[in-house]
Amino acid sequence: MKQYIMVIDEGTTGTRAIIFDDNFQPIAQSYDEFIQYTPNENMVEHDAMEIYEKSVRMCQNALEKASLSSSDIRCIGITNQRNxxxxxxxxxxxxxxxxxxxxxxxxxxxxxxxxxxxxxxxxxxxxxxxxxxxxxxxxxxxxxxxxxxxxxxxxxxxxxxxx
Known part of the structure; x- marks a missing residue:
């Protein structure tokens, strides 16, 4: 059974899930932005639950686009927003x-x-x-x-x- 790698990129403005094959070629991806809250000019905030929910949804969307299930994923890598x-x-x-x-x-x-x-x-x-x-x-x-x-x-x- 062929196995795939999923990458979750938690960026500053949105969440992306990408699925790669064994040759590290992307076969499917999904992206959605999340809300930037700016209660003051020097403040930038995100809703953590929105990020979580979009992360799950983007992974599900990428799996659907690739016609795969979670059992086809060998490993998951996550990158996040640093500080x-x-x-x-x-x-x-x-x-x-x-x-x-x-x-x-x-x-x-x-x-x-x-x-x-x-x-x-x-x-x-x-x-x-x-x-x-x-x-x-x-x-x-x-x-x-x-x-x-x-x-x-x-x-x-x-x-x-x-x-």
Missing amino acids: TALLWDKKTGEPLYHALVWQDSRMGEASNAIRESEFFDELLEVSGKNVTPHLDVLFLKWFLDNVEGARKSRKRRGDFWYD
Whole structure:
């Protein structure tokens, strides 16, 4: 039985599912855009459930176009939006808020404050990562400070939150 590879590309503006044959030639694909929410000029958000639902639908569409079933797929590769961040409720599996997209700069002032601080050079040397407004930890801070329920089951020990 011939086997195929499926790739799911979660882009900035939409979801694409592509099916490749054993020679890595594309045999079917499906694409659909999702809504870009911009509550302010420096904010870009996505609805995580919309992305999930479109991902499932695009995979189903690609399989139908190729006249294949899920059992014909050998493996699935996924690429995503890099620094887009999201918090899920671990009990319900529902997102607590929209995903904050890598283009979002709502944490610009916080990233500037870190870059201007006395410990920034050491942080950069140790981590190798520059501090930008879309840094995941800054998005996490925004979620914890602004989203109802984000701190709900968290306990604090010193400077750290844990379950």
